[in-house]
Amino acid sequence: MTRRTIIVIGATGLQGGSVVKELLKRRENYHVRALTRDPKKPAAQALVALGVEVQQADLEGGSDSLIPAFAGADAIYALTDFWAKQSASAEIAQGKAIVDAASATSTLRHLIWSALPDPVKMSGGRFMNVHHWKTKSLVTEYIQEEHPALWQKTTTILFPNYFENCLTYPGKYLPKQDSTGVYTHSFPHSAGTLLPNVSIADTGKLVQIILEAGSTYFTKTIAFYAQALSESEKLAELGEMYNIPTRYRRISASEFQRSLETGAGMSEEIALDFTEQLMIFEECGNVYSREEFLQASEIPGLTLTTWSEFLAEHNVALRKSLQA
Numbered sequence: 001m002t003r004r005t006i007i008v009i010g011a012t013g014l015q016g017g018s019v020v021k022e023l024l025k026r027r028e029n030y031h032v033r034a035l036t037r038d039p040k041k042p043a044a045q046a047l048v049a050l051g052v053e054v055q056q057a058d059l060e061g062g063s064d065s066l067i068p069a070f071a072g073a074d075a076i077y078a079l080t081d082f083w084a085k086q087s088a089s090a091e092i093a094q095g096k097a098i099v100d101a102a103s104a105t106s107t108l109r110h111l112i113w114s115a116l117p118d119p120v121k122m123s124g125g126r127f128m129n130v131h132h133w134k135t136k137s138l139v140t141e142y143i144q145e146e147h148p149a150l151w152q153k154t155t156t157i158l159f160p161n162y163f164e165n166c167l168t169y170p171g172k173y174l175p176k177q178d179s180t181g182v183y184t185h186s187f188p189h190s191a192g193t194l195l196p197n198v199s200i201a202d203t204g205k206l207v208q209i210i211l212e213a214g215s216t217y218f219t220k221t222i223a224f225y226a227q228a229l230s231e232s233e234k235l236a237e238l239g240e241m242y243n244i245p246t247r248y249r250r251i252s253a254s255e256f257q258r259s260l261e262t263g264a265g266m267s268e269e270i271a272l273d274f275t276e277q278l279m280i281f282e283e284c285g286n287v288y289s290r291e292e293f294l295q296a297s298e299i300p301g302l303t304l305t306t307w308s309e310f311l312a313e314h315n316v317a318l319r320k321s322l323q324a
């Protein structure tokens with residue numbers, strides 16, 4: 001069997017890094033080309049040390065600059081990173097550049113597109129400010145409407161809340177200890193509001209299965225989550241496993257938004273975007289479980305990490321963050 005060339009955008013980050021790691025387990029099947037804006041950065045150099053082909057590419061450069069980076073590709077794992085620029089127009093332009101360049105790649109047999117659902121559609125027009133979801137859903141529509149031939153070989157993955165957010169953003173996702181020693185988690189959800197969650201380190205497992213499944217997942221939109229859990233349930237499990245007292249405190253959406261502005265230094269617009277995405281689950285339920293999406297739990301052979309397994313695996317790092 002000839003090795004397939006798989007392009008991975010975001011290979012130095014969480015999603016793409018997981019994809020690279022999984023594909024490297026099957027070097028006989030895959031040649032991985034990792035894209036980065038800066039091949040000299042340590043994360044890119046670490047990929048070089050693993051024998052990965054690392055190529056410089058910036059999504060800001062438009063489709064013409066991506067065409068050489070995609071040359072000879074059998075498949076592309078594609079993402080855009082809203083948080084790098086926090087600009088809706090930039091994310092849409094980057095997404096369209098990927099799509100245009102992918103469309104112009106004659107060898108391409110599969111595009112795997114990392115997306116989020118349309119927040120306006122999901123909420124029946126109640127939440128209009130979730131830019132980082134809307135941008136990705138507009139790019140999905142762009143593939144469908146402007147590049148129908150590419151859409152026929154595209155798999156869209158909807159990403160949920162990462163378990164890893166509590167490591168990357170402990171201020172938002174981990175409880176804080178008060179003067180009485182209790183660890184309180186303040187969040188704008190009722191105690192029973194379910195949020196889809198996954199360990200982002202499992203991305204590679206899903207992508208590898210999709211790549212091996214021929215046309216099975218073409219045109220499908222996969223809701224990629226291991227468990228629908230409330231933040232209150234996650235907190236209780238954390239308290240039990242680490243043997244610490246916990247308290248869940250529901251705060252209003254506006255109080256949560258203010259805490260993002262003052263505590264996390266977000267602009268008003270971005271804090272509203274972040275808060276509204278959470279409120280979709282409060283007001284509209286677990287929209288990822290809707291019938292229009294293929295549920296990751298229905299994908300044969302895919303075993304995803306649970307929250308309790310994640311807590312056990314990251315015991316040392318999480319305890320350290322809790323004490324910080």
Ligand SMILES: NC(=O)c1ccc[n+]([C@@H]2O[C@H](COP(=O)([O-])OP(=O)(O)OC[C@H]3O[C@@H](n4cnc5c(N)ncnc54)[C@H](OP(=O)(O)O)[C@@H]3O)[C@@H](O)[C@H]2O)c1
Pocket residue numbers: 009010011012013014015016035036037038041044057058059060079080081082083084116132159160161162165
């Ligand atoms: N955190 C969550 O819970 C969550 C949930 C659902 C969806 N998401 C989405 O996930 C996306 C981020 O993915 P991630 O978590 O894997 O990010 P990450 O770990 O922060 O890594 C970002 C990656 O994007 C690459 N990148 C950024 N700007 C680029 C550009 N202009 N050109 C080329 N590459 C660029 C970076 O590569 P270099 O720096 O090496 O160039 C890096 O590899 C965001 O759009 C976010 O909305 C996040």
